[in-house]
Amino acid sequence: MNLKQLSHMLELSQTTVSRALNGYPEVNEETRRRVMDAAKRHGYRPNPSARRLATGKSGMIGYVLPTGAAVSIDPHFVEFLSGLGDYARGHDLDLVLSPADADDEETTYRRIAANRQVDAVYVSSPRPKDRRVALLAALALPFIVHGRSEGLDADYPFIDIDNEGAFHEATRLLVQLGHRRIGLINGDIRETFAIHRERGVRRALAGSGLALEDRAVVSSAMTEENGYRAARRLLESDGRPTAILCSSLIMALGVQRAVSDVGLSVPGDLSLVAHDDVFTWLQPENFSVPLSTTRSSIRAAGARVAERLAARISGLEDGARGEVWPVDLVVRGSIAGASV
């Protein structure tokens, strides 16, 4: 007996039946009792235990949240979550965050799989040979990876943006503008997105017979302060770069501060391009010099991850399809021809 059948039998709307079962005051007491009695008699129980018994589904998707004193959740996570929430709301899915020791996520994955507390999970910030992928396959827990791993034995389902292509195109443009010494201020190089971005820069430079010098690359957590420190280091070195690519808008704030502190300016002394995940609260056109960006909405990615998880749960999707989104290269005032 489902809601529709129950409503039909009672000659009430599904809304009224649902409201009665959920204790809304708009439904009068007599109707409420009639609905409750019928639901009981026919075994209709709209709670998760009943749903699980009937369908084997919990209506929840999961995410293992790395925590610890040294761990900070990135503001990118909120924007992703906004998108995921947009989709989930329309499809009656809740999201269970299971906080885990950042050094031992496996225990938590095993627990949630054993408990069957969620129908599927998503995995974020993948690294090369990411062990979570094989673990989830072994646990038979449906999943989608947001991002990509490399060097795994088997394919797996993922959604990623073309990080390599984006940084390749941005670098190619800078080279065409005459830049020869290009620096890269990257995120954590243990993560695939950062590896791909560096690869894109190297490939574009190699295409013009140039090389990315090791000392022109800095990788770290994407904070304003780390952006500042990296930029100071690059700008105060011999043969300082005339152009910098930067992996986040937040780091770019620090780069901008460093440029100003050492008495240089954008784009006269330095061309600057940063990756923009499209935050509502910090926009590249609002930098003191509007910032050129590689742009891709992480909120849209969140919605798509939720959509594909829902499809996997309902059996509409299976297999190991990977999906790579193109990235926009948006030119604003922060880049110019190399003056050197």
Next chain:
Amino acid sequence: MNLKQLSHMLELSQTTVSRALNGYPEVNEETRRRVMDAAKRHGYRPNPSARRLATGKSGMIGYVLPTGAAVSIDPHFVEFLSGLGDYARGHDLDLVLSPADADDEETTYRRIAANRQVDAVYVSSPRPKDRRVALLAALALPFIVHGRSEGLDADYPFIDIDNEGAFHEATRLLVQLGHRRIGLINGDIRETFAIHRERGVRRALAGSGLALEDRAVVSSAMTEENGYRAARRLLESDGRPTAILCSSLIMALGVQRAVSDVGLSVPGDLSLVAHDDVFTWLQPENFSVPLSTTRSSIRAAGARVAERLAARISGLEDGARGEVWPVDLVVRGSIAGASV
């Protein structure tokens, strides 16, 4: 039969039993079968359905997440979540985010209460006469409010910071430095924290026979762009303020940009104080002029909310205790004596 008793009976460690039940490969097949058989025979089932049957608890705390095309989750949320995760991880609590239509959270609260899918919830961004407080009391769902409401008929449990006191103290200091025209760039004035901050400014000014002019107050969502627009408006008005208080570090980025765009400087032309929730990725000492702040860690608040929810779930806390944390006033280079 609990895990300890089961382990004792089997003469195995609790770790081995737990691993066997959760399908760890380290446990050999014979042991695993012995454990599973004994667990079954003695009715030990370590999954959430069993836990719920045995204790009536789901081991989950809930949060109704407002969503919608026009809704952005604030980066403050991530920092709060980090703290909540820190505590929850150590206490085997998961967090269920239930995305709701921002214009109708009530339906979602009713659903999660009816489903008994979480043991308790927290409420954030409360407004005066916030309807969620009475709703949760009526639904008998344990809760804590992060922040405060006003004008309610009954007391309720909450954790808040002393927003009024913080902005009172900051304003008082600015007045003592000779400032007479003070502006306020605030968050959404429908929310209590913003009301309290404005009240603090007004009270401090009144204490010196001054008034906060209506045109010196701007309230909006706390984005960089809104900070910029508000500052432009204040700085280009007749009798522009010589000091501004600002409700967030992100808005303060925009204020700093506006000050520079109109050819003024901090603190020579304008003293600036902002509220700092203590983000790891954007720090007030790293502003081009280090920023004076009212400081309170929103991550610590997240941990405390989780701790009190756990106490309420286990019956260690009840009643309507409110808890108000003092706020630090941290002076850095962005304030100076009024030159006018």
